[in-house]
Amino acid sequence: MKKLRNPVRGHNRSRLLANSAAAGVPRLILTALSFALCASAAEYQLHLEPGSTQVTWTLGDVLHTVHGTFQLRHGDIVFDNETGKAGGEVVVDATSGESGSGTRDGRMHKNVLESAKYPDVSFTPDHLEGKVELTGVSNVKLHGTFRIHGGAHEITVPVKVTANGGGLDAEIKFEVPFVAWGMKDPSTLILRVNKSVEIVLRATGRLSQNATAQVGTRN
Secondary structure (H helix, E strand, O other): OOOOOOHHHHHHHHHHHHHHHHHHHHHHHHHHHHHHHHHHOOEEEEEEOHHHEEEEEEEEEOOOEEEEEEEEEEEEEEEEOOOOEEEEEEEEEEEEEEOOOHHHHHHHHHHHHOOOOOOEEEEEEEEEEOOOOOOOEEEEEEEEEEEEOOEEEEEEEEEEEEEOOOEEEEEEEEEEOOOOOOOOOOOOOOOOEOOOEEEEEEEEEEEEEOOOOOOOOOO
């Protein structure tokens, strides 16, 4: 004799499957959200303000060393501690360069920087070497493109980072071989100056997580 199917048992199985499927939907959503959060949890944006950023330069010659400053226009550095990808841009006002001597600064702007023609100096990072710790001090490197006097140059700069609660203190120090990069040598027969200038950027920036800026892309 053919065994009849229990309609009650079949109904209960259908209801159980339906409930399981319904329960699985939010579970899948939570899983997807968890993966999304994990993917962006290591991405941060450091916002730099002109008022809390110092850009100094030092140029040596045979007689003495010249010190000067530039002013930041704007700056944002985006980085991912897990992938090492970086982005954003730091822009300095080339026309703001000064050393305390009007005559010397006039020659610098007219003959070397040509700042009326090239008013911006910028750095666009694309890769982070090392990890920025959110407590204590970190020493990392930023690779990217440095633009000055109409030229683009690939560089890697060391960055000392100190966490300060809700932000980061950053110090970037590197050399710019301005003569090798096509700018005029200001040396004369009497006064010989170095053919590279030291640049130091010190900033206290505001740190935010899950930045909206594109990581690994140029502004």
